[in-house]
Amino acid sequence: MTLPSADPNLEPRLSDKPPLRDDTRFAAGKIAVFQYATVIIFLFLMSGFWRLQVQNPEFYGERAQQNSIKSVPIPGPRGRILDRDGRVIVDNHSSFSLLLARESAKEEHLRPIAQGLDLDYNDLAARVRRVRSQPKYVTVTIKDELSPADLAFVAAHLDFFPELVLIQTPRRLYPKNGMMAHVIGYTGEISEDELDLPDFAKYNQGDVVGKFGIEKQYNDTLMGVDGQRQVVVDNRGTVRQTLAIKKAVEGKDLQLTIDLDVQTVAELAMQGKNGSVVALDPRSGEVLAMVSRPTFDPNKFAVRIKSKDWKEILDNPEHPMLNRAIQAELAPGSTFKPIVALAGLSTGTVDDKWTTHCSGGVALYGRYQHCWVSPKGHGTLSMHNGIVHSCDVFFYTLGSKLGIDNLSFYGDLVGFGQTTGIDLPHERSGLMPSEKWKLRYYRTKWYAGETPSVAIGQGALTVTPLQLARAIGGIAVGGKWYQPHMVKKPLDQVKMAEWALNPEHVKTVVDGLYGVVNEGGTGVRAALPHIEVCGKTGTSQLASNDYVKPAGGGEDMRDNAWFVGFAPRDNPEIVVVALFEHGGHGQFAAAIVRDVLKAHFDKKDRVTQLQQNQTRTVAALGLGLAGTAGVAPPQ
Amino acid sequence: MAKYLSPRDIDWTVLLIVLLICGVGVLQIYSATRDTDYTSAWWKQIVYVAGGLFLMWLMMAIDYHSMLHYVPALYIGSVAALVITYFIGEKAYGSKRWIPVGFGVHLQVSEFVKLVIILLVARYLTELRTDELEIREMLKLAGLVLVPTALVMKQPDLGTSLTYLAILIVCAFLAGLRWKYVAAIAVVTVVVLPIGWQFLNEYQKGRIVSFMDPESDPQGKGYQLIQSQIAVGSGGMFGKGVTKGTQTQLRFLPTAHKDFIFSAFAEEHGFVGVSILLSLFFVLVMRIVQNAHTAPDRVGMYLCMGVAALLLFHILVNVGMVAGLMPVTGIPLPFMSFGGSSIWTFFLALGLVNNVRLRRFVN
Numbered sequence: 001m002t003l004p005s006a007d008p009n010l011e012p013r014l015s016d017k018p019p020l021r022d023d024t025r026f027a028a029g030k031i032a033v034f035q036y037a038t039v040i041i042f043l044f045l046m047s048g049f050w051r052l053q054v055q056n057p058e059f060y061g062e063r064a065q066q067n068s069i070k071s072v073p074i075p076g077p078r079g080r081i082l083d084r085d086g087r088v089i090v091d092n093h094s095s096f097s098l099l100l101a102r103e104s105a106k107e108e109h110l111r112p113i114a115q116g117l118d119l120d121y122n123d124l125a126a127r128v129r130r131v132r133s134q135p136k137y138v139t140v141t142i143k144d145e146l147s148p149a150d151l152a153f154v155a156a157h158l159d160f161f162p163e164l165v166l167i168q169t170p171r172r173l174y175p176k177n178g179m180m181a182h183v184i185g186y187t188g189e190i191s192e193d194e195l196d197l198p199d200f201a202k203y204n205q206g207d208v209v210g211k212f213g214i215e216k217q218y219n220d221t222l223m224g225v226d227g228q229r230q231v232v233v234d235n236r237g238t239v240r241q242t243l244a245i246k247k248a249v250e251g252k253d254l255q256l257t258i259d260l261d262v263q264t265v266a267e268l269a270m271q272g273k274n275g276s277v278v279a280l281d282p283r284s285g286e287v288l289a290m291v292s293r294p295t296f297d298p299n300k301f302a303v304r305i306k307s308k309d310w311k312e313i314l315d316n317p318e319h320p321m322l323n324r325a326i327q328a329e330l331a332p333g334s335t336f337k338p339i340v341a342l343a344g345l346s347t348g349t350v351d352d353k354w355t356t357h358c359s360g361g362v363a364l365y366g367r368y369q370h371c372w373v374s375p376k377g378h379g380t381l382s383m384h385n386g387i388v389h390s391c392d393v394f395f396y397t398l399g400s401k402l403g404i405d406n407l408s409f410y411g412d413l414v415g416f417g418q419t420t421g422i423d424l425p426h427e428r429s430g431l432m433p434s435e436k437w438k439l440r441y442y443r444t445k446w447y448a449g450e451t452p453s454v455a456i457g458q459g460a461l462t463v464t465p466l467q468l469a470r471a472i473g474g475i476a477v478g479g480k481w482y483q484p485h486m487v488k489k490p491l492d493q494v495k496m497a498e499w500a501l502n503p504e505h506v507k508t509v510v511d512g513l514y515g516v517v518n519e520g521g522t523g524v525r526a527a528l529p530h531i532e533v534c535g536k537t538g539t540s541q542l543a544s545n546d547y548v549k550p551a552g553g554g555e556d557m558r559d560n561a562w563f564v565g566f567a568p569r570d571n572p573e574i575v576v577v578a579l580f581e582h583g584g585h586g587q588f589a590a591a592i593v594r595d596v597l598k599a600h601f602d603k604k605d606r607v608t609q610l611q612q613n614q615t616r617t618v619a620a621l622g623l624g625l626a627g628t629a630g631v632a633p634p635q
Numbered sequence: 636m637a638k639y640l641s642p643r644d645i646d647w648t649v650l651l652i653v654l655l656i657c658g659v660g661v662l663q664i665y666s667a668t669r670d671t672d673y674t675s676a677w678w679k680q681i682v683y684v685a686g687g688l689f690l691m692w693l694m695m696a697i698d699y700h701s702m703l704h705y706v707p708a709l710y711i712g713s714v715a716a717l718v719i720t721y722f723i724g725e726k727a728y729g730s731k732r733w734i735p736v737g738f739g740v741h742l743q744v745s746e747f748v749k750l751v752i753i754l755l756v757a758r759y760l761t762e763l764r765t766d767e768l769e770i771r772e773m774l775k776l777a778g779l780v781l782v783p784t785a786l787v788m789k790q791p792d793l794g795t796s797l798t799y800l801a802i803l804i805v806c807a808f809l810a811g812l813r814w815k816y817v818a819a820i821a822v823v824t825v826v827v828l829p830i831g832w833q834f835l836n837e838y839q840k841g842r843i844v845s846f847m848d849p850e851s852d853p854q855g856k857g858y859q860l861i862q863s864q865i866a867v868g869s870g871g872m873f874g875k876g877v878t879k880g881t882q883t884q885l886r887f888l889p890t891a892h893k894d895f896i897f898s899a900f901a902e903e904h905g906f907v908g909v910s911i912l913l914s915l916f917f918v919l920v921m922r923i924v925q926n927a928h929t930a931p932d933r934v935g936m937y938l939c940m941g942v943a944a945l946l947l948f949h950i951l952v953n954v955g956m957v958a959g960l961m962p963v964t965g966i967p968l969p970f971m972s973f974g975g976s977s978i979w980t981f982f983l984a985l986g987l988v989n990n991v992r993l994r995r996f997v998n
Contacts, residue, residue: 030811031809035921045954052864053867063865064866
């Protein structure tokens with residue numbers, strides 16, 4: 001049976017072909033094949049969803065979270081550093097840091113990013129590579145302290161580089177011109193080596209920790225705890241929702257004992273010179289000022305020091321990173337003489353009536369020792385004049401009478417040869433020579449001929465400026481040596497060494513030191529009107545004069561100038577040590593000490609005056625005279 | 636003949652399923668486009684579906700036999716339109732597929748060409764009046780189909796062009812292409828594939844490479860595949876809930892209201908939802924095959940099977956891509972993906988099936 005063709009109109013054209021059944025049964029088998037294929041295809045598809053959704057939903061669920069949940073650190077700012085009056089020395093300023101969110105980072109973006117931000121591509125690539133083994137949510141800091149140009153670049157390219165994350169971070173702002181750089185120190189990103197140390201176990205990679213100075217010593221106090229914000233972001237990096245916030249904890253402020261007024265004057269006085277100034281309150285051990293020159297700019301470290309800058313500092317032959325106040329170990333020269341004098345009196349070797357004659361030199365142990373005024377001489381000298389004129393012959397003689405045992409005992413007593421324990425890292429101890437020391441390190445006995453040079457503060461004796469300030473300050477207050485410290489604390493918590501000195505002996509020495517400044521001694525440059533300044537110069541040799549003078553005496557070989565001064569004579573409240581490297585003579589250091597002392601007492605006067613005015617005003621107000629008295633501007 | 640037609644004879648099962656799928660699609664489009672530039676997409680889609688129903692009704696009304704008259708004209712018109720698209724088409728997503736027809740409407744010609752291919756193949760195979768398709772005839776027909784296929788591939792739109800070949804292959808198989816020819820075609824394909832590889836675009840190559848190894852470039856070419864699998868996998872058994880899918884809502888999933896709509900659906904409705912939706916699609920295909928069975932003549936059978944093949948191919952490639960079983964080829968999911976051209980084409984195809992069904996009781 002034949003059926004009409006699908007379309008009657010087509011028939012004429014197709015009529016030459018043999019007619020065929022036009023039913024669909026011929027294809028039934030093949031349609032069944034198609035149906036089976038359909039079943040298989042749907043089963044195939046279902047198997048795919050079964051594998052993804054039923055067998056591994058956790059795996060993909062986790063990846064979906066990684067996609068959308070980002071952890072952004074909230075920096076906990078470091079505490080500020082304040083001076084003794086609460087004035088801010090180190091503050092934080094807000095700066096922008098650029099992070100790389102590695103979840104969405106693309107390798108090929110690094111180069112244009114590095115170019116746009118003026119960074120070294122290799123450096124950046126290496127930094128990204130270093131964290132490759134860590135989880136993706138760990139971000140990489142691309143650049144800190146973004147300049148306005150950098151910010152503009154980031155803002156303009158956020159669409160192209162969704163991996164860029166801008167966060168605000170508090171940054172350390174240190175005083176300019178390297179002021180107090182050695183005291184404050186600096187911070188930096190924790191290093192790999194430090195991470196291995198037990199002290200740093202609680203810190204994480206990327207944390208900014210103190211590396212030097214107060215920043216290092218009091219890192220735990222100053223350091224804040226970073227918080228974290230967990231946010232949901234979309235594929236463009238836009239924050240859609242905040243899931244959790246761990247608040248950042250601010251670091252605690254730290255109040256130093258430093259007096260900014262005194263410090264500033266000390267800094268200025270040391271301008272253009274190498275050396276150090278230390279000012280202490282001998283009644284408490286509080287450090288009022290501490291300067292070391294040459295200095296460096298801690299702001300260069302505040303981010304990540306450039307290798308060029310770091311090399312410059314390392315290669316500098318003057319070692320700007322050395323805190324000379326606690327790390328310079330130098331011969332104290334004549335500043336040691338007051339201690340020798342005290343030893344002479346205390347041991348009863350001599351009394352204040354004892355005199356000796358200076359003819360410009362003295363022969364001791366087969367060697368003729370010159371006085372510094374040689375070829376002239378000081379004539380016959382009492383102890384008072386011996387100190388005032390810093391006569392070497394007087395102290396050569398006294399020293400050899402005392403012997404090395406007595407000298408080293410009193411050296412130990414005032415703290416030489418041991419660290420003061422100040423709350424700053426890397427303090428050095430200096431050296432107080434003794435028989436025991438000679439035996440231990442040189443395996444030879446002490447020769448009596450070595451004693452005279454120790455007695456004038458030369459030889460193997462070395463001290464740091466801080467040790468000297470503590471030693472003289474302790475004598476000045478009558479035998480109480482308080483531990484120098486940088487951070488304010490109650491007096492009863494300050495360690496103190498005491499020795500029952502005879503007040504008479506102390507008075508003899510102190511009067512001598514008064515004479516140095518006020519009776520035409522070597523320290524007249526330290527004199528101040530209306531203030532009884534006492535002090536002692538020191539001119540310590542780097543090498544024997546016999547060697548230096550013929551060689552022409554280059555700048556490097558000139559003597560170091562020392563001065564240690566305190567005031568007032570009775571109940572001293574400040575002791576200042578100035579070390580002026582290659583200053584030539586102690587009198588040049590005396591001028592520095594005078595400036596610092598003046599700053600201290602000027603301020604004290606001003607404060608007293610202000611307080612008096614205030615009291616008067618309060619009193620006036622109390623009497624009901626408010627309208628008439630007013631508040632007089634303090635002058 | 637028209638007087639015998641009755642609305643009762645429309646395949647209501649198919650229509651109901653299709654409307655269900657469309658409803659799920661609209662809901663999913665709404666969910667995927669919240670707070671984006673496309674928030675109006677869901678109601679636009681409703682308009683498209685309404686228009687689609689109208690087009691389906693139109694398509695049912697005209698006897699499919701008389702449609703076959705116009706096959707040569709439609710074919711030439713299609714090729715011409717594709718050539719015009721090639722020259723004046725609007726470029727989007729790196730390919731020229733759309734021609735503006737005024738009033739801001741852009742039509743994707745290649746979608747409608749699918750119907751022309753179905754009509755062309757059905758008429759050609761019927762007119763052969765043979766139970767065994769000769770290879771010579773097969774090659775002629777293939778030549779006719781390859782012209783629009785090549786034009787669409789050139790747009791470039793690999794996915795759509797492959798749908799034409801899918802229709803051709805299924806219908807040729809039904810027409811009695813001998814097994815040895817089927818085998819021969821398979822062998823030739825295997826041989827030609829590496830050569831054809833040379834003619835693919837960089838991005839087409841990239842898609843196939845990333846299908847083989849998506850993790851080789853997770854941020855680049857493998858991105859879509861990986862994000863889609865993450866979306867599907869993280870949906871788990873019961874899904875994250877409507878508008879709760881993170882991959883969809885946070886836009887990690889690319890084109891979540893278009894080609895990857897099934898991925899978004901799988902994330903928010905889980906394996907249970909996927910099973911139900913795939914079952915609907917399965918019943919839909921099977922019902923259309925059933926209509927092919929009951930077709931009054933061969934042309935009707937070919938038309939229905941052409942539509943079934945088209946649908947099955949779309950489902951296989953789109954859903955397979957979403958599940959990571961197929962490489963990324965941008966073809967939409969029938970009745971769900973957002974887009975007027977696609978929706979209308981499938982409603983027209985549905986009209987074609989109903990057209991055949993309404994006339995199944997001739998004689």
